[in-house]
Amino acid sequence: MWTAILLAAGGCYLLKLAGLSVPRRVIESPRVERAAARLPVALLAALIATSTFAAGHVLVLDARAGGLAAAGAALALRAPFLVIVAAATVTTAALRLV
Amino acid sequence: MDDHSRPAVLRDALGIGVAVGAFGLSYGAIATASGFSVLQTCALSVLMFTGASQFALVGVVGAGGSAIAGAVTALLLGSRNALYGLRLSSMLRVRGARRAVAAQFVIDESTAMALARGRRGFWATGVAVFACWNVGTALGAFGGAAIADPRTFGLDAAAPAAFLALLHPRLEGRRTRVLALGAAAAALVAVPVAPAGVPVLVAAAVAIAVRD
Numbered sequence: 001m002w003t004a005i006l007l008a009a010g011g012c013y014l015l016k017l018a019g020l021s022v023p024r025r026v027i028e029s030p031r032v033e034r035a036a037a038r039l040p041v042a043l044l045a046a047l048i049a050t051s052t053f054a055a056g057h058v059l060v061l062d063a064r065a066g067g068l069a070a071a072g073a074a075l076a077l078r079a080p081f082l083v084i085v086a087a088a089t090v091t092t093a094a095l096r097l098v
Numbered sequence: 099m100d101d102h103s104r105p106a107v108l109r110d111a112l113g114i115g116v117a118v119g120a121f122g123l124s125y126g127a128i129a130t131a132s133g134f135s136v137l138q139t140c141a142l143s144v145l146m147f148t149g150a151s152q153f154a155l156v157g158v159v160g161a162g163g164s165a166i167a168g169a170v171t172a173l174l175l176g177s178r179n180a181l182y183g184l185r186l187s188s189m190l191r192v193r194g195a196r197r198a199v200a201a202q203f204v205i206d207e208s209t210a211m212a213l214a215r216g217r218r219g220f221w222a223t224g225v226a227v228f229a230c231w232n233v234g235t236a237l238g239a240f241g242g243a244a245i246a247d248p249r250t251f252g253l254d255a256a257a258p259a260a261f262l263a264l265l266h267p268r269l270e271g272r273r274t275r276v277l278a279l280g281a282a283a284a285a286l287v288a289v290p291v292a293p294a295g296v297p298v299l300v301a302a303a304v305a306i307a308v309r310d
Binding site for chain 1: 117120121123124134138141142145146147148150151153154155157158159160161162165166168169171172173174175176177178179180181182183184185186187190192197198200201202204249250251252253254255256257258259260261262263264265266268269274277278279280281282283284285286289290291294297298300301302304305306308
């Protein structure tokens with residue numbers, strides 16, 4: 001695990017450094033910009049889906065889905081970050097007690 | 099909004115730092131609940147220092163994915179920092195050791211403040227967020243490590259909630275929302291057949307392949 005941590009951390013640092021070091025015209029193009037804007041959206045959406053509905057290799061609908069719905073409601077009410085996360089964990093824990 | 103005076107910039111930077119510190123608290127708790135040691139959790143916040151990538155790494159590994167799949171996801175999410183750096187380089191004009199230090203501070207929050215408030219906004223926000231993020235991480239990590247079974251407290255639902263909070267401000271326009279739904283669907287379709295952690299990368303491939 002340490003190897004992955006150090007490689008990923010080093011890679012993330014080099015990405016930041018490359019942005020500051022490389023002349024702007026080398027990698028800047030509208031196509032690259034648009035792909036880079038899409039990437040976080042797709043990755044985060046996929047992470048939400050898998051961390052809510054996957055249990056190993058099986059798709060399930062369990063208490064985590066209720067937690068995600070509560071997080072969505074907190075988000076719609078413009079709650080701060082910690083409240084959003086707390087809404088999800090408390091709801092999920094409560095659903096497991098039922 | 100465009101108050102560039104020193105006290106105003108420092109006050110706003112500190113405000114952002116405190117908000118991010120709270121975010122670090124939940125990262126620390128989620129990371130230890132996902133099986134990372136306190137030291138590993140804190141090392142990531144010092145060395146990687148880009149929240150979404152860190153959440154992704156611990157989220158993928160916590161869901162049973164390989165360390166490699168987690169690292170690749172973290173790197174893909176970190177690639178946006180390179181584009182931030184491109185925008186910032188002409189404003190910051192840093193060389194040598196100062197550039198090496200500035201690079202670590204190139205994140206969402208410092209870039210937003212730099213674009214709104216200039217060079218001082220970048221440095222003030224970078225330092226404030228770095229300090230608060232790492233303190234928050236340590237507190238969360240020790241708290242999370244003290245909990246025997248994270249599922250009892252619903253902590254396994256904390257990661258999706260955190261991802262949702264990160265995604266929400268990026269969901270502007272119908273095309274973006276369609277992309278998000280498509281990516282989520284592609285990942286779920288891949289869950290039964292692909293090794294854990296890989297479904298997220300399938301979604302990334304969809305995002306790169308799609309045409310504007």
